[in-house]
Amino acid sequence: MYDTIAAIATAPGEAGIGIVRISGNKAIEIADKVFKGKRIEKLSEAEERKLIYGYIIDPEDGKKIDEVLAVYMRGPYTYTREDVVEINCHGGIIPVRRILEVILKNGARLAEPGEFTKRAFLNGRIDLAQAEAVMDLISAKTDTSFDVSLNQLEGSLSKEVSKVREILLKMLAHVEASIDFPEHDIEEVTYDNLQNEGKEVLSRIEKLLSTADTGKILREGLKTVILGKPNVGKSSLMNAILRENRAIVTDVPGTTRDIIEEYVNIRGIPLKIIDTAGIRDTDDIVERIGVERAKELVQRADLVFVVFDISHDLSDEDIKIAELIKDKKVIVITNKIDLPKKVSKEKIKELLPDKPIIETSIVEGVGLDLLEETLKNMFFSGDITIKDRAIVTNVRHKDLLIKAKKNIEDALNSLQMGIPIDCIEVDIKDCWENLGQITGDTVTDDIIDRIFEDFCIGK
Template sequence: MVKQREPIIAIATPYGESAIGMIRISGLGVLEKVKKYVRTKGEIKPRYAHFFALLDEDGQVLDEGVLIYYKSPASYTGEDMIEMCLHGNPLILKRALELFLKEGIRLAEPGEFTKRAFLNGKLDMTQAEAVADLINAKTDLARKVAIRQLQGELSKYVNSLREKLIQLLAYVEADIEFSEQDIPTISREEILQVLKEVQNSIETLMSTVKAGELLRKGINLAIVGKPNVGKSSLFNALLGRERAIVTEVPGTTRDFLSEELHMEGVPINLIDTAGIRETEDVVESIGVKRSIDSINSADMVLFVVDASKPLEKDDWDVYNLVKQRDHIKVLNKVDLGLDPSIAKIFPDGVRVSAKMGDGMQDLKKVMLEKLGVFGYEGMKVYVSARHAQLLKKSLEIIEPLIHSLEKQDISPEILALELREALVYLDEMVGAITTEDVLSAIFSRFCIGK
């Protein structure tokens, strides 16, 4: 049942000058509150685009635009809702906002329109989360994934698992309720079959979490090494353009540079760092410290050495900083020759010439393999860290249950109890049950006006 809550308002377009700026209002009695400041030709009808004049407190025209009224429940939020398209001057939008705030319409919280859509059953939780993913998508693949989730692909998958457990629970509870009557029951083998199907499906979903997090958030990838090993040349080669200054002078890069790179649909924040070495130069030492900080905050590191020369103490000092982290060894400058000692020390190093472009495809392939990126297009849905945590909890109930049933029968009462608990986590995933803390955590990352 749709609930009409207190009216809320927000500017739904980004701040700044633009052709159009939108104001969105939703909640109880919004049409009556808006009519005071709106002039149209005739009655405002639901789902019609009305040319209108927006008036100030003195009845003077502030702006002209288009107004659409959505009557509950046929709106995004499920409530009565109005969208005003005005000229995108921040002064106009600010004045319009002030007018309606004076009428007792409250400023919306981040994501509150989508939160109301969820509470009114217009979206389930996974679809609501997909709205934020779609807005924040940095690559075309991330957009495609978010659209699939918004269209209910993940919901269908999870709901099919829920349905299997619910039907199984119904059989078990019937067995408890009518144990003395001659009605059909479900065998232990049939119970095991259903539980194993659910187990396999959950494991398949959980295997997508790394890909899902990469697509949603991207990764920080730092290029590190001592001075003059070709880090900036590698940075430029990966980007495919001259972004960093490249010279033969050691220590040219005094601070880090960062640029966004897209590889196979994964957004990568590529960081070119200052060469790490002991130095008395105050400015260079600050750059070295920032390089070390980049190593500590990076999800992956490209450790670069000059492969044409034997390793030096500075190389080993840098390697000791990265060896415990997720890293790839890059043997650069192979166009100048490959020192035999380096080939022995780092046999798994990727041989490249950033200057000439040799080996760059091999390096990208290794990077993608390290990230576990291959095959993303073949998947339809990818779970988030929140989803994976709930799936893991459900699996932690199902797996021991399978092991126990394989050895012996379990009383229907205990089986029913375990099945209900496994269902709780799947219910929470799609929002069939929620807490206010969970809702706040999810919708707080939305922008205001969505």
């Protein structure tokens, strides 16, 4: 159905092996032109999915390019549902590139980013939400977000969405039935059915949406800002967190950047710590980046760690900082408890009521465990696992769920107000369509293209 595509499937750089993947109805024919070993086309079924030893040559001059192991898989039981050949060659940039080149010269086209997965979708092997989960798997930053993506790949979201769409179809059937008898008002039983089913749809959509916040955190990391006036211990805190927890990605601080981001994994929660203070020590945030930008940063943060030094009296600056964050999710850190105490816990409570307060001595390593425990309870309280809570992790899915929620609410309202049933039908249909865009049943080509553009090449 589609042309034959090829790409390097492994990450760029030096490695033990590299893999070039070919997919399409000419995959085997093209591979046979460049592979010298047994003829792949003539291989028995028993040899399918087994590695075959041979060489890649350039058929133009017969020169060897690399010693390889090839494997072939006949569609439809492949990732793309097409014939697939994978060539395992020596890792490193040159062998994979030269093998890819000779494959392209012999009839394959270079795959676009995500095109293998796109074909898996277009050929009906996975739905759109599952294809998106593939991308999330690749870019997962913590074990938890990996588990959640795997769950989605297995269809957790798709199954629930399909269930809701089934109910909507039932509703449409009820609507159709009463449109056939226009002279009557909606029958009581139809009305009740629509009402009940509509409520069921709404509650299922709401339940899915309630997982989106957790999902977003897992996907993007909890945006966290460390605030406090100079010398209270912000850098020490940052360093202690980085030391005790696995840093996920470390940005190299650029000379022109005044804000450093670090990803850390604290008890399964990915934190994107925006380190305004910096490991570099000119760190009066307000002075350095300006009050407005500091406000902006705080506004965008999901969480603020605010640090006070309780070995000194609170200053105007401490109070100003507290003012800035009173409506945010905050963990208050009263640091330097190893020194004589000048500020009581009550005083801090007055300043920032209803926020958890953790007493620490960062230099002595006291209080950090409690800080992490508090953080975890703040976001994932209860005994439901994170995995089950985060069914929706994707912004696109969330937006569609919000639209679908509005549709079904409109339908329910209209029903209650006795608005003609064909108007209600429109809302139910819209709801059904919006949900279908999640799984890709009702999605347009340009949206599909946009989704797969974000993939990496070779996947």
